[in-house]
Amino acid sequence: MSQLNEHIVSAFDRDLEGIQAQIMKMGGLVEAAIIQAAKSLETRDEELAEQVRRGDAAIDALEESLNEEAARVIALRAPAATDLRVVLSVMRMSANLERVGDLSKNMAKRTSVLVQMQPIGQTAISIRRMAREVELMLKDALDAYIQRDEALALDVIERDRDVDQMYNTLFREFLTFMLEDPRNITACMHLHFIAKNIERMGDHVTSIAEQVVFLTSGRKPDDVRVKEDNTSTDMGPAHEG
Numbered sequence: 165m166s167q168l169n170e171h172i173v174s175a176f177d178r179d180l181e182g183i184q185a186q187i188m189k190m191g192g193l194v195e196a197a198i199i200q201a202a203k204s205l206e207t208r209d210e211e212l213a214e215q216v217r218r219g220d221a222a223i224d225a226l227e228e229s230l231n232e233e234a235a236r237v238i239a240l241r242a243p244a245a246t247d248l249r250v251v252l253s254v255m256r257m258s259a260n261l262e263r264v265g266d267l268s269k270n271m272a273k274r275t276s277v278l279v280q281m282q283p284i285g286q287t288a289i290s291i292r293r294m295a296r297e298v299e300l301m302l303k304d305a306l307d308a309y310i311q312r313d314e315a316l317a318l319d320v321i322e323r324d325r326d327v328d329q330m331y332n333t334l335f336r337e338f339l340t341f342m343l344e345d346p347r348n349i350t351a352c353m354h355l356h357f358i359a360k361n362i363e364r365m366g367d368h369v370t371s372i373a374e375q376v377v378f379l380t381s382g383r384k385p386d387d388v389r390v391k392e393d394n395t396s397t398d399m400g401p402a403h404e405g
Contacts, residue, residue, distance in 0.1 A: 179237045180250060183230060184310070187254050187261070190226040191306045193219065194261050195299050197268035198365065202295035204275045205358065206288040213275035216268055223265035230258045249382075253375045257309070260368040260375075264302070267361040267368075271295075274354045281351045284341050287334065291358055294330045297323070298365045305373045317376035320369065321385060327366035334359045 197216050204213035234255050237243065243251060301320050308316035338352040338359075377385050 176237070176241045176243060176247060179233070179241065180247070183233055183237065183251065183254055186226060186230045186233070187257055188306060188310070190223060190230065190258060190261050191302065193223050193226070194265050194268070195302055197223070197265055198295050198299045198302070198362075201268040201271040201275075202292040202362075204272055205278065206292045208275070208279045208283075210276050210279060213272040216272035220265050220269040223262060227258045227262040231255055249379060253379045256375050257372050260371045264365045264368045267365050271358050271361050274358055278351060278354050284348055284351050284355060285337070287337060287341075287355055290330070290334055290337070291355065291362065294327060294334070294359065294362050295365075297327055297330065298362055298369060301327070301366065301369045302372070305369055305376065308373060308376045309379070312376075312380050314377055314380040317373040317380070318385065320373035321377075324366045324370045327363060331359055331363040 197219055200212055200219075201216045203209070204216060234251050237251055238248065241247075301323055304316055305320045307313070308320065335356065338356050341348045342352050374385055377383070
C-alpha cells in the first residue's frame with residue numbers, strides 16, 4: 165500500500181472513530197432519558213420530567229452534528245462499499261436514537277398532567293418496568309454495534325416481542341380501570357399514550373439492531389418480525405411534536 169493510500173485509510177479510520185464516539189454518546193443520553201422519564205412518572209417528580217424535556221435538545225444537536233460529519237466523510241473520503249455501509253448504518257441509527265429521545269420527551273410532558281391526578285393502581289410501576297426493558301435492549305443494541313455481534317443484535321430483535329406483550333397487558337389494564345370508574349378515563353388515556361410511546365421506542369431500538377445485523381452480515385434479518393401488539397385500536401396517536 166502506498167503512503168498516500170495508507171494516509172487516506174488512517175484518516176478515514178480516525179473519522180469513523182469520531183462518528184462512533186458520537187453515536188455512543190448519543191446512545192448514552194437516550195438511555196438516560198428513557199429511565200428518567202419513567203422514573204419521573206413513578207415518583208411524580210416534575211423537576212426530573214423537566215430535566216428530560218430540556219435534555220432532548222442535546223440529543224437533537226448530536227444527531228445533527230453526526231449527520232454533518234457523516235456527510236463530510238462520504239464526500240471527502242469516498243469510502244469503499246463496506247466502509248460506506250458503516251457510515252450509512254450509523255446515520256440510520258442516529259435517526260432512530262433521535263426518535264427514541266423525542267418519545268422520552270413526550271413521556272415526560274405528561275408527568276406534569278398526571279401528578280395532578282390520583283395514581284391508577286400500579287400502572288406507573290409497570291410502565292417503568294417496560295421502559296427498563298427497552299433501555300436494556302438499547303444498551304445491548306449499541307454493544308452489538310461496537311462489538312459487531314450479530315447474535316446479540318438478533319437477541320435484541322427477539323426481545324421486542326416481550327415489550328409488545330407488556331404493552332398489551334397494560335392496554336387491557338387501562339380498559340379495566342376505565343370501565344370500573346369513568347373518573348379514571350383521563351388519567352388512563354395519558355398513561356396509554358406513555359405506554360404506546362415506550363412500545364414505539366422498542367420498534368426504533370429493533371431498527372437499530374437490524375442495522376447491526378445488516379452491517380455484520382450484509383443482509384436484513386431473515387424472518388420478518390411479527391408485531392405482538394394485538395390491541396384492536398389505538399386510543400389516539402402517540403406521536404407528538
